[in-house]
Amino acid sequence: MKIEREQDVVPFRNRVKEFAVKIGMSLVNQTKLITAASELVRNMLKYANGGSVIIEIINQGRDNGIRLIFDDKGPGIKDIPLALKDGFSTGKSLGIGLPGARRLVSEFDIKSVEGKGTVVTIIKWKNG
Amino acid sequence: MDRIPILRMGQFLLVTIQIDLYDRLAVNLESDLVQMVSKTGARGVLIDISALTIVDSFMGRILGNIGNMSKIMDAETVVVGMQPAVAITLIELGLELQGVSTALNVEKGMLYLQEKIGNQIEAADDEDGVE
Ligand SMILES: Nc1ncnc2c1ncn2[C@@H]1O[C@H](COP(=O)(O)OP(=O)(O)OP(=O)(O)O)[C@@H](O)[C@H]1O
Ligand SMILES: [Mg+2]
Numbered sequence: 287m288k289i290e291r292e293q294d295v296v297p298f299r300n301r302v303k304e305f306a307v308k309i310g311m312s313l314v315n316q317t318k319l320i321t322a323a324s325e326l327v328r329n330m331l332k333y334a335n336g337g338s339v340i341i342e343i344i345n346q347g348r349d350n351g352i353r354l355i356f357d358d359k360g361p362g363i364k365d366i367p368l369a370l371k372d373g374f375s376t377g378k379s380l381g382i383g384l385p386g387a388r389r390l391v392s393e394f395d396i397k398s399v400e401g402k403g404t405v406v407t408i409i410k411w412k413n414g
Numbered sequence: 415m416d417r418i419p420i421l422r423m424g425q426f427l428l429v430t431i432q433i434d435l436y437d438r439l440a441v442n443l444e445s446d447l448v449q450m451v452s453k454t455g456a457r458g459v460l461i462d463i464s465a466l467t468i469v470d471s472f473m474g475r476i477l478g479n480i481g482n483m484s485k486i487m488d489a490e491t492v493v494v495g496m497q498p499a500v501a502i503t504l505i506e507l508g509l510e511l512q513g514v515s516t517a518l519n520v521e522k523g524m525l526y527l528q529e530k531i532g533n534q535i536e537a538a539d540d541e542d543g544v545e
Contacts, residue, residue: 293437320467372508382509389508
C-alpha cells in the first residue's frame with residue numbers, strides 16, 4: 287500500500303485493522319498494533335516524503351500474527367540507537383514515535399542506509 | 415465533513431468526536447476551539463473521545479495543545495470517555511496527555527469542570543440532551 291499524503295493515514299490504519307480482525311486479534315493488541323503503525327507511517331511521511339507498506343498475515347506454530355513492512359527511499363537514519371531513544375527528535379517533536387512503536391509490538395526491526403532509505407519491520411502476534 | 419461541531423453550554427464548550435479524525439479535521443478542531451474559547455470566554459472545554467479507536471502521538475499532541483492554549487485563556491480542558499484499549503496503548507507508547515484532565519464519561523467530566531470553576535454554572539442550565 288502506497289503512502290504519499292497525510293490523507294492516506296486513516297485508510298491505512300483501517301486496512302491494518304481489517305487484517306488484525308481477520309485473525310481474531312484482541313482489541314488491546316489491535317489498538318497497540320495500529321498505534322505503532324500510525325507512528326511509523328507518520329515518520330515515513332514526515333521524514334521520507336512517503337513510501338510503501340506491506341501488510342501480511344504470518345504463522346508461527348500455533349500463533350498467527352500481522353507483519354508490517356514500512357519501506358521508504360528517504361534520507362535514512364544516521365544513528366539508529368539514538369533515534370530509538372525516548373525523546374530524541376530531529377523534527378522538534380516529542381521523539382516517542384520509534385521507541386513507542388517498538389514497545390507496542392512483539393518484534394521490531396529497523397534497517398537504514400543513509401541517503402538510501404529506511405525499512406522498519408514490525409510483527410504483532412495475535413496473543414503476543 | 416471538514417469541521418467538528420462545537421456546542422456551547424453555559425460557560426462550557428462541548429465537543430463530541432464521532433469518527434477517527436483525519437489530520438486536517440483535528441487541526442481545524444484545535445484552532446476552532448481555541449478561537450471559541452477566546453470569543454466566548456468559556457471557562458471549560460469538554461472533549462468526548464469515546465468514539466476514537468486510536469490516539470497516536472499526533473492526536474495526543476492536538477489534545478495537549480487544546481488544553482495548554484485553553485489554560486492560557488483561563489479555561490480548563492477535560493477529555494472524557496477514552497476507551498480502555500486506547501488508554502493502555504497510550505501508556506505503553508509513552509505519551510502523556512499534557513494540559514488536560516481526564517474523566518470516565520461526560521457526566522463526570524461536567525462535574526469535574528463545575529467543581530473546578532467553583533460551581534458558577536447556574537442550575538437553570540438544563541443538561542438534558544448532553545451525551
Ligand atoms: N523513516 C524515517 N526516515 C528518516 N528519518 C527518520 C525516519 N523515522 C524516524 N526518523 C528519525 O528518527 C527520529 C526519531 O523518530 P521518532 O518517531 O521517535 O520521533 P519524532 O518523529 O521526531 O517525534 P514524534 O514521533 O514523537 O512526533 C526522527 O526525529 C527522525 O530524525
Ligand atoms: Mg515520529
